[in-house]
Amino acid sequence: MPKILIIDDDRALAGLLAEYLQREGFVVDVAHDSETGLAQLHNSSTRPDLLILDVMMPGRDGLDTLRELRLKHRLPVIMLSAKGEPVDRVVGLELGADDYLTKPCLPRELLARVRVQLRRASPVVAGSLQVGLLRLEPSERRAYVGERELSLTGAEFQLLLALSQRAGELVDKATLTRMALGRELERFDRSIDVHVSRLRHKLAEASSQSPRIESVRGSGYSLVTGGA
Numbered sequence: 001m002p003k004i005l006i007i008d009d010d011r012a013l014a015g016l017l018a019e020y021l022q023r024e025g026f027v028v029d030v031a032h033d034s035e036t037g038l039a040q041l042h043n044s045s046t047r048p049d050l051l052i053l054d055v056m057m058p059g060r061d062g063l064d065t066l067r068e069l070r071l072k073h074r075l076p077v078i079m080l081s082a083k084g085e086p087v088d089r090v091v092g093l094e095l096g097a098d099d100y101l102t103k104p105c106l107p108r109e110l111l112a113r114v115r116v117q118l119r120r121a122s123p124v125v126a127g128s129l130q131v132g133l134l135r136l137e138p139s140e141r142r143a144y145v146g147e148r149e150l151s152l153t154g155a156e157f158q159l160l161l162a163l164s165q166r167a168g169e170l171v172d173k174a175t176l177t178r179m180a181l182g183r184e185l186e187r188f189d190r191s192i193d194v195h196v197s198r199l200r201h202k203l204a205e206a207s208s209q210s211p212r213i214e215s216v217r218g219s220g221y222s223l224v225t226g227g228a
Helices: 011-023 034-042 062-069 086-094 107-121 154-165 173-181 191-206
Strands: 003-007 027-031 050-054 077-081 099-102 129-131 134-137 142-145 212-216 220-224
Touching (some): 003 034, 011 027, 034 050, 050 062, 050 107, 062 086, 077 086, 086 191, 107 154, 129 154, 134 154, 142 154, 154 173, 154 191, 154 220, 173 191, 173 220
Parallel strands (some): 003 027, 050 077
Antiparallel strands (some): 129 134, 212 220
């Protein structure tokens, strides 16, 4: 059974979400501060398959926790925040969150997001995919530029895979949101734009000859090779 860790100082809400997810068949651990949660993440015997992380916590907040987490771990992270401003969502995604929900959220919606993230993290059987210097290994959820492996979150890998499968073609944002994030595009949703920005940086950092992601304003994105 997949193991989920919730880090949230709101004990009532964390307990409610944990109970709901347990009824749906998940093993759920709860930590009420970042230090306790990080200790579980760094311990291989207690490491979860997915993290639900609150943004606003006393002491080290969720954003600082996520920043440290991403130095070592790729597990899917869903951020929860009482702050619903678009800029807060963008900051969380820029730091490597896979998804973001505003409090109060419906447990059923959180469950749907959890299932999407876990499905995406599960190994799939597929051959290698090559686009210029970029090579994707879907069965391992790994991507390489030449011999250099890219450090990608689950959402970033899925987005890069979706663009690579249609290399050279314009893929609209609604399609990318469904393929990469497993949900429909919402109004004023910049999640795909933020993930693309992170991918561009990682591709460029790996090699000046990496395929690049080009945008068509208001329409979508296309992955093209250096010679395109």
